Amino acid sequence: MQVVVFSDAEMRDFGARVGVFLSGGEVIELVGDIGAGKTTFTKGLAVGLEIDEDVQSPTFTINRTYSTAHGLTLSHYDFYRLNDAGILRAELSESVNDPNTITVIEWAEVVADVLPTDTLRILIRTQADDSRIIELVSGGRQSQKVMEQLA
């Protein structure tokens, strides 16, 4: 599935659309260059999940968690430039296995072995006109369900 967004606001709106279809247990991998819009997407996702707080990039803290209006947790990771996720590997493993947590990961390469096969991979490509081509790739049943609802 492929979507094109033409602005920061449209990226947020797309994130919000995805967010409303999440029910807990989903793992979302955000793949794209620096400034592609991974965090912007996550800000929208939080809106769709009815999270009151403003999502901040977790680049320096690596992880931030937020509570949704319906008792779920959004756990947002950013492993940029980490060669070793260290103690966070155990925490991430707990997060991806928790049915009440939605886990979103930027720069997931270093923790690829901790992730389940059923992830929703969101690939973001920046175009010369600042639009973004977003491609969604499902790794299994749960992520497939989210994609079907979006279609």
Ligand SMILES: Nc1ncnc2c1ncn2[C@@H]1O[C@H](COP(=O)(O)OP(=O)(O)OP(=O)(O)O)[C@@H](O)[C@H]1O
């Ligand atoms: N069509 C668009 N979609 C998303 N963001 C856009 C778009 N056009 C411009 N932008 C801008 O691009 C930037 C995207 O930044 P963002 O922090 O979301 O990227 P990121 O992928 O999380 O980067 P990093 O890898 O550094 O964490 C923002 O400043 C946003 O306003």
Ligand SMILES: [Mg+2]
């Ligand atoms: Mg980011």
